[in-house]
Amino acid sequence: MHIMYVSKFSGTNDVLALTVMQFFIGGACGVACGACFETLSPAWALTPEFFWNMAYLVIFASCVALVIQNVALAHVPPAQASLFLRLESVFGVLFSVLLYGEQVGLKLIVGFVLIFGAILVSEMFPLKRKDVATNQLEAVPVELP
Template structure:
């Protein structure tokens, strides 16, 4: 344990930020994959099977750590994260099924504005002016990248409303992951999150949804599910949760907003979407938001004695992520 703490204590915060960018690349492609998968399997079943498979795989990988999952503290926090994660992805998938992928990506990414306020409400840590400036720039950029058509055509429909609800849920989930990882093994919580979310999805699907016929389960569908389970969940969401133990949530949400940028880039590569001046301006605004987050302080100053304690605390938490 001490060995891992020493190793993790030497890992720069920038590495965790880079890992967040890697996660957004994976999720950028997952928008295309998810749209195809939800045409075969209804939303709750899709999230349920995806999360349960992910939870079982990760439990097998981290089996030495899993006895902690039966402690009361872990059970409560794991259930909270599982419910939030399931609801966020389920509601987002319902929104995706009832609106365009571009609007879904944009409205989901508005969580980068919500996170500083959710962090304030839950952790009692007030956002700074730079939090707000960076978040507004990021949302403006995401809008230019993700939305198409004239301004007057951007109406609010059922799918858009559900996507906004999912953005709120994602923001709350990010904040609770950051908060719980201060005192708990983030990988154990991640495994529990997936198992709880998977059980909820399958239970809801069994009550209110219909399984597709066997003929609909083509090799293409199983390839899509494999990508969603292994890359978009096992890899990307584990990266997110581990990184959130080391990067302030308001700052992390700005890096995660790059998901919409990579979504468009994959559309350019795979579907020959044209790069326009609007897209370039959107990329520039998002890049500007991240530059502000890296250049200016995004959190309030703490007393020197508290600051001296932070590296040790972060190293201890990182040990759990690397063990």
């Protein structure tokens, strides 16, 4: 749904404004859920290192990444964007093996093959179905004068 809404509203609205709105709404929902269901961390856990780590995650892993993603979604059809975004887990596995030396087990290989295979199948053999509006137009009899 995120892909469809960003694609739809980015044509008439500023992508950066949409992204800021997403962060405010997501943050408000997160604070509300956290206040209801979570306990506060002990004071000793709130070290300067914790705040630097959080700042890095908030700025780069969240803000910058979502802005880039939303700008790209504004320029790509939703179907292609969803296929590309499905590759996130494939790239995550690939880079964790290459950069961090993660051990490759059977689960990892099976998951990688299933996801990558599904993407290939959906891209190479798309379903050929008519649009709903086309079907409705064909069902309506037309009388010519």
